[in-house]
Amino acid sequence: MPSIRGILDDVETALEEDQALVAVIGALGGAVGAFVVERFGPEPDPEVFAITVDQARASLLSALALVFTGLSIVLALTALATGNMASKFSPRLLRMKLRTSGNKWVLTVFAATAAFIITSQVLLRTSSGEELAPPLMLSISVVLLVVTGVMIVWYIDGTLQSMRVDRAIRWVGRRIERTAKRHEHTARHDVVVDTIELQRPPGAIDLLASDDGYVVSIDTGRLARLAGDDGCIVVEAGTGQAVVRGECIGWVSTPTRLGGHDLAEVLDCLTIANVRDPERDIGYTIDVLVDIGLMALSPAVNDPRTGLECTEMLTAVCVGLARRDVGIRTRTREDGSPSVVVIESTMGDYLDAAGRQILLYGADDRTVTAALLRLGRQGERAARSQRDRGLAKAFADDVEALRSQAPVTAGRSW
Structure with missing residues (x-):
């Protein structure tokens, strides 16, 4: 039910x-x-x-x-x-x-x-x-x-x-901020971390997706109650991730205590819908901003200025995300042992994925690559974890290496 x-x-x-x-x-x-x-x-x-x-x-x-x-x-x-x-x-x-x-x-x-x-x-x-x-x-x-x-x-x-394209870009930027605030509010009772060391114990059983679609919400509070005093529930499919029926999306460490009925209750804590939810999925709203940039940089449109504006907005968005509790959601007991772990994307993941898509289509425009280089460096400066800092630095280094190899043209002849 x-x-x-x-x-x-x-x-x-x-x-x-x-x-x-x-x-x-x-x-x-x-x-x-x-x-x-x-x-x-x-x-x-x-x-x-x-x-x-x-x-x-x-x-x-x-x-x-x-x-x-x-x-x-x-x-x-x-x-x-x-x-x-x-x-x-x-x-x-x-x-x-x-x-x-x-x-x-x-x-x-x-x-x-x-x-x-x-x-x-x-x-x-x-x-x-x-x-x-x-x-x-x-x-x-x-x-x-x-x-x-x-x-x-x-x-x-x-x-x-x-x-107006400038209004559309700013509107999407505000929606990303609003989605991040809502995501932060949803995880207000969780401890958000950037990295976690967790090994799957022997005898743990898989959590299999109950339906096809996208994960739109995860009730960590209910999962913590189901985990009990000695169990651990790990969900590896975060908000916005696509899943198929029967796919392994996590594991439970105490199969002796959890029977089939309890496993069904665990899966019921994950809401899987046919489409992603823009109000809860930060990755979806960032994808919209990237879409505008990619379409502007496509040969059919050929509007690098719009691609540049999208990259500049993406820089502001990533710096803003670095200040928020966005990342892996956990619930811990009094002794510090984890009872629930939900693997969510961090600021570094969003920056790396979005930046590399724009780089793929804007590598020939030095103004776009300059903005992408700034995206990586600003992300590296604002990152709060070593992992996010490493992702941003690796992206910025790749952009800088690409710029050093590209020929510099003085201008165009018409």
Whole structure:
């Protein structure tokens, strides 16, 4: 049986990934609101509010037409921005944009406004055309229409600004920082280390992945309780790593105490989803930044300045990660012995993987390699562990060796 935490994670993922589900929730809220207002709203006062049902129907119909006109504008702009982001930046960036709360609010307001107006139209059909219309119903319709108009203006401005490459790079950089903070908050009860010496004891049994997909969350607190007073659970597949069913993703040191049922509980502490979670996976958000740089450095686009900006942002990101508790997560007992170990990527791992991808496509541009050399040296300076410092230094040395071998050209002839 799935745990309550797993169910909540599935619901949260569904709300973030499925735009239609958000629209359905907004439409249900608008329809229910119209029923409540019609039933429990105040009676119309002829001296204060003298709009007949026929006039209200016509007004609501005009308001509905304005709502759908605004929706058509939003959809057209969304299609334009979608094509631009997917072709010029990264398909992963598009997914992150669609998951943002701003898009959710736009969909919710549009759906709620349309559902409220349509339901109000249906409810008013049961009244005579000469009767006075409910004042609260029309007032809420006007307010929702105004809010919808404000949302349209806000959405158009935000979408147009997001199509600027400098804005997109800065936005991704802020999202990486936000993801790192959330990852740090998730691991607040863990001891985060950069390296650990741990040998698998004789008789330990493998932890086999229960499904295909990506590891999106690991409950170390529950794992520590399952490990008991003398056990040790090691998870070698960190957040964001791809796994396949039956693959060995770790081990348990006390197979005599843990039976098949307990092993199933251990595996239930790992949430495996079909896609990576940008809100929890630092590597995913860094991949988006690298994607923008790689696409800019590709022969089809040939925009080394954008690749340079991505490298500069990556430098700031890695220096920021060095200041945070990002790395191997552990739980220890009072005697200092480990009960849970989760192998997560460190700052040096992210720097090495991302930097070498950009180096592969930007090796011929000395401005890009100069920025990559700075990335390695700044990572070496900011690293808090010997391992991360060694990874950053090795990367910087490789870039420097490549630059020394490349010919220096004085300029181009056109």
